[in-house]
Amino acid sequence: MATTTKELETRRTIRPVCNIWEESGTVTLRLEMPGVPKENIDLRVESDHLIVRGNRPQPEENGNYVVRERQWGDFAQSYTLDETIDRERIEAKMEHGVLTVTLHVKEAVKPRKIEVRAR
Amino acid sequence: MNLIRWRTQGIDPAREMERLQSEINRLFDLDYTDRSTGIFDRASSPAIDVIEESDGFSVLCDLPGVEQKDVDVSIGNNVLTIKGEKKMSTNSEKAKYFRKDEWFGSFQRTLALPTTVDPEKISADLNDGVLRVHLGKRDEVKPRQITVSVS
Numbered sequence: 001m002a003t004t005t006k007e008l009e010t011r012r013t014i015r016p017v018c019n020i021w022e023e024s025g026t027v028t029l030r031l032e033m034p035g036v037p038k039e040n041i042d043l044r045v046e047s048d049h050l051i052v053r054g055n056r057p058q059p060e061e062n063g064n065y066v067v068r069e070r071q072w073g074d075f076a077q078s079y080t081l082d083e084t085i086d087r088e089r090i091e092a093k094m095e096h097g098v099l100t101v102t103l104h105v106k107e108a109v110k111p112r113k114i115e116v117r118a119r
Numbered sequence: 120m121n122l123i124r125w126r127t128q129g130i131d132p133a134r135e136m137e138r139l140q141s142e143i144n145r146l147f148d149l150d151y152t153d154r155s156t157g158i159f160d161r162a163s164s165p166a167i168d169v170i171e172e173s174d175g176f177s178v179l180c181d182l183p184g185v186e187q188k189d190v191d192v193s194i195g196n197n198v199l200t201i202k203g204e205k206k207m208s209t210n211s212e213k214a215k216y217f218r219k220d221e222w223f224g225s226f227q228r229t230l231a232l233p234t235t236v237d238p239e240k241i242s243a244d245l246n247d248g249v250l251r252v253h254l255g256k257r258d259e260v261k262p263r264q265i266t267v268s269v270s
Contacts (some may be wrong), residue, residue, distance in 0.1 A: 035246035097248015
């Protein structure tokens with residue numbers, strides 16, 4: 001991308017609408033980021049933080065706004081990951097303006113059933 | 120600082136009548152509700168942007184998570200209607216939610232168009248969760264360059 005880090009820091013950001021749920025050993029985040037192309041998604045893990053950033057291309061300037069209701073800005077959000085999340089297994093996909101991030105719970109902390117054998 | 124007694128002006132019948140009249144007028148004036156939304160769409164109407172360009176209008180609407188087949192754009196009597204349904208993302212009953220901000224359900228948005236819009240020139244595309252409807256202007260209202268020849 002042509003934008004520099006400095007520019008990114010000063011741009012207006014909004015928090016995406018999200019759903020977060022846990023199901024059978026995975027934690028899934030669904031973040032609504034309309035208008036963000038797949039290549040403008042910046043998803044990274046820095047120590048204990050999962051940082052999501054989505055850059056929206058600037059709106060076109062060759063016209064006058066008659067109605068302007070949509071919120072403008074880049075999407076940014078960060079989450080703290082606890083030690084039960086496997087940092088190495090993070091999957092993400094972008095579909096219809098919704099980013100889905102799947103985090104896996106470490107095998108070691110998953111509940112295990114221990115068979116009790118009677119002699 | 121001097122404190123003077125505030126004098127009530129008494130009831131002026133003419134003024135009271137005027138006030139009552141304006142209150143009643145306001146009741147019939149549907150304009151005092153949100154101007155940009157139609158009568159049938161309240162909470163479930165998505166936010167839009169309308170941009171006027173030299174050759175037409177662009178209507179932009181954020182519809183994240185909505186598939187192309189679930190959006191219906193129609194035009195009739197110079198009223199543009201965007202409607203559709205946002206389907207629930209597939210989750211089983213076992214899911215334990217930490218946060219649930221996303222909204223699912225059907226939505227509708229109507230927009231009265233100016234008469235300069237040609238109903239034949241309409242195109243719509245859905246990209247990255249943003250719907251863009253382009254409405255062309257009638258040829259006769261487009262700005263034209265008229266050259267004046269000096270003889």
